[in-house]
Amino acid sequence: MPLYDFKCGKCGKRFEELVRLGEIPPCPKCGNSKPEQLFSASAGVSTDTTRGKALGQARRAAGAVKKEKDHAQREYERNYFKDHS
Ligand SMILES: [Zn+2]
Numbered sequence: 001m002p003l004y005d006f007k008c009g010k011c012g013k014r015f016e017e018l019v020r021l022g023e024i025p026p027c028p029k030c031g032n033s034k035p036e037q038l039f040s041a042s043a044g045v046s047t048d049t050t051r052g053k054a055l056g057q058a059r060r061a062a063g064a065v066k067k068e069k070d071h072a073q074r075e076y077e078r079n080y081f082k083d084h085s
Helices: 048-083
Strands: 003-007 014-018 036-038
Touching: none
Parallel strands: none
Antiparallel strands: 003 014, 003 036
């Protein structure tokens, strides 16, 4: 579930909630059932676009780590065979 930022128009309370798309949680301070949903990029809003981007970055990072590992493995084997031949 994505984490959304909300701001209550009644008491001004700002809060974050994990909610399903389209669900609006009531304000935890005053109980206002219609707080304003904030969509600022810095607010940790997870849209499909940002999630896809993050996933792509994670995949690329994982790929880089794997490459690094393969490289280390090859180095290790090279040194091993060098020492033992
Ligand atoms: Zn409130």
